[in-house]
Amino acid sequence: MSTTQSDAIESTLRGCRPAEIEPIAIDAGDLESTAPGHLRDLKAELSARGYQPATLSVEACFDCGDTLSTQREADRLRELVRAASFLGAGRIEIRLDEVADPDATEPALSALSERARREGVELVRTGDDATAA
DSSP states (O other), X not given: OOHHHHHHHHHHHHTXXXXXXXXXXXEGGGOSOOOHHXXXXXXXXHHHTTEEEEEEEEEEEEOSOSHHHHHHHHHHHHHHHXXXXXXXXXXXXXXXXXXXXXXXXXXXXXXXXXXXXXXXXXXXXXXXXXXXX
């Protein structure tokens, strides 16, 4: 992080004050849809009840060794990064329990991490097969 970015963050933080809203973590499996209309309605309803999505949690499944399955899972995770950003969540937690082919999975996860960064979402990898994002 550059000094200019750090200064801007510090300046913004000085003007912060507590808000009457509760941060929550949402399990991606509980989302009925990632369609923008659904996410917009969900965000509005959560806000009306005093909640703000802070984290979207998802379980990733890279237990098949074939390229097509890896690509399908990466596409699903990319859609969830977009959903996290749309909801205003600052973080997406991806749990990796089993990875069949780390050599095929790692490039997909690296690209996903970059996508999350561009969307303004921190990607955090957890689980048995997680490495630093």
